[in-house]
Amino acid sequence: MSVHRLQSSPMNAVSEEPVAIDFDGVVARFGALHAMGPTTLSVRQGEFLAVVGPSGCGKSTLLNMVAGTLRPAEGVVRYKGDAVTAINHDVGYITQKNFCLPWRTVEANVRLPLEFRRIPKAEAARRVRIAIDKVGLGGFEKAYPRQLSGGMLQRVMIARTLAYEPDIYLMDEPFGSLDAQLRTRMHGELLKLWQETGATFVFVTHDLQEAITLADRVVVMSGRPGRPKRVVDIELPRPRDVIDIQSNPAFGAYVKELWAALDVH
Numbered sequence: 001m002s003v004h005r006l007q008s009s010p011m012n013a014v015s016e017e018p019v020a021i022d023f024d025g026v027v028a029r030f031g032a033l034h035a036m037g038p039t040t041l042s043v044r045q046g047e048f049l050a051v052v053g054p055s056g057c058g059k060s061t062l063l064n065m066v067a068g069t070l071r072p073a074e075g076v077v078r079y080k081g082d083a084v085t086a087i088n089h090d091v092g093y094i095t096q097k098n099f100c101l102p103w104r105t106v107e108a109n110v111r112l113p114l115e116f117r118r119i120p121k122a123e124a125a126r127r128v129r130i131a132i133d134k135v136g137l138g139g140f141e142k143a144y145p146r147q148l149s150g151g152m153l154q155r156v157m158i159a160r161t162l163a164y165e166p167d168i169y170l171m172d173e174p175f176g177s178l179d180a181q182l183r184t185r186m187h188g189e190l191l192k193l194w195q196e197t198g199a200t201f202v203f204v205t206h207d208l209q210e211a212i213t214l215a216d217r218v219v220v221m222s223g224r225p226g227r228p229k230r231v232v233d234i235e236l237p238r239p240r241d242v243i244d245i246q247s248n249p250a251f252g253a254y255v256k257e258l259w260a261a262l263d264v265h
């Protein structure tokens with residue numbers, strides 16, 4: 001990936017970028033269940049988009065459609081202009097589920113997608129080392145999944161996606177199982193990664209503070225069938241310090257605005 005953000009890039013710089021993901025009148029159904037949509041929404045290349053909304057409104061469904069594991073019942077999902085009709089290999093997908101292979105060490109688990117992609121050994125080893133360091137698992141390279149806690153397993157999955165260096169990161173509550181301190185550290189790492197790579201992020205969370213800290217825009221979905229009912233531009237300066245940003249007066253105002261938009265009683 002060649003796009004590197006300038007440290008002092010203006011807010012909303014991505015508004016000039018081409019569209020990376022386009023949901024065009026997308027509806028999801030599971031049998032008789034109308035789960036989501038119609039949803040029309042564009043995500044620009046290099047944008048950090050957060051999606052919030054009540055449980056079951058179709059947030060994971062949106063991500064699955066970008067990943068190509070689920071087809072819309074109506075409408076079309078486009079990636080870089082083309083309809084997604086098969087597994088999208090430009091995507092790195094991080095969920096709360098842990099798919100570590102128990103017979104592989106941490107480093108071998110992180111290396112897995114690089115083996116599939118036939119990345120040369122030395123380059124793969126370099127990427128694996130950097131990714132393991134980024135998630136704070138240095139020293140556990142030779143450990144097996146059964147020797148790790150839930151939060152550590154989750155970090156192995158995150159490291160695996162980092163090493164893959166995808167164009168798009170789809171993240172489905174990726175830090176839900178981490179303690180508060182680690183979560184904050186991962187927010188910092190994630191913003192650094194976003195800054196360095198120019199990758200596009202679609203980040204699903206229930207945590208409004210997390211969404212505001214990270215995102216350029218936050219989409220608030222309605223209850224099922226979920227549709228975007230509000231899109232809030234987060235015009236906080238970048239680069240952001242994940243602690244300092246919370247004392248910005250606008251931060252609290254965004255929390256209130258999003259909370260009101262969620263309309264949870």
Ligand SMILES: Nc1ncnc2c1ncn2[C@@H]1O[C@H](COP(=O)(O)OP(=O)(O)OP(=O)(O)O)[C@@H](O)[C@H]1O
Nearest residue numbers: 030033035053054055056057058059060061062224
């Ligand atoms: N494979 C499936 N088969 C049947 N129903 C499904 C399937 N996948 C999702 N659903 C249903 O579609 C709706 C949307 O699911 P989805 O997982 O996208 O919601 P979500 O917003 O991500 O929820 P949560 O915040 O609880 O993770 C839910 O009612 C869910 O039960």
